[in-house]
Amino acid sequence: MKISGINLLPNTRVILRLKVKDVYEVYQSRIDDVTSEFITLAIPTRGGEIIPLRVGEKLEVTFTKNDAMYSFRGIIVNRESKPIPLLYLVLPKEVKRLQRRQFVRVETFMQVLLRSITKKEKLDIEKQRGDLQPNRGIVVLDISRKKDKKENAEKEPEPIQGIIHNISGGGMLVACTEKFSVKNLLRLRFLLEGTVSKTECYAKVVRCYELSKQDTSYPHSMGLEFLPI
16 A cells, blocks of 8 residues: 555554653554555564553554665554554554654763673674564663673673764764774774763664874774774
């Protein structure tokens, strides 16, 4: 079914956003079917339990197609539990194309420590994601958890210093003292403004170039994209 020139097809993975008070709850789902009247979505689950979305609730549905991101809004008009748990939304009149870069970049001047990831950290990423594709959205790691002896067996590389020039929900621009290659995976540690605890996350180098060594003590500049766990 084409709407606004975009084909809505069964089995397309979608993200559902539901506003609860002043906070958005986010769920993963998929398009089950599209008719001339309705679009049906698989009811999202969490931990094997069905999320109790109710008739009358408003959803924002977002999905990716080709090289762009699209979105439409809908109201749940019916629920079905058998044979497959489904949500029914009235077929939208319009599907909007969103900018691929959906996060605003904020200029800053913040210190950061960077280092290459360990083999154990790389395995953790691969296990959780199944690949190493960047995802737009910073993920804060729990650095307070205790590590077992096997995790401590591999020596962590020494971190180097850097300065964050701008940051967004998808990545950051960093000037640093040493060079990393494109596609290198890094672990970052920095202090977010207004917080007292250090924040750590993983990122992938997507571009790198050299600055004048005479003009700065941080002669290498890198564009990084955050990796989720």
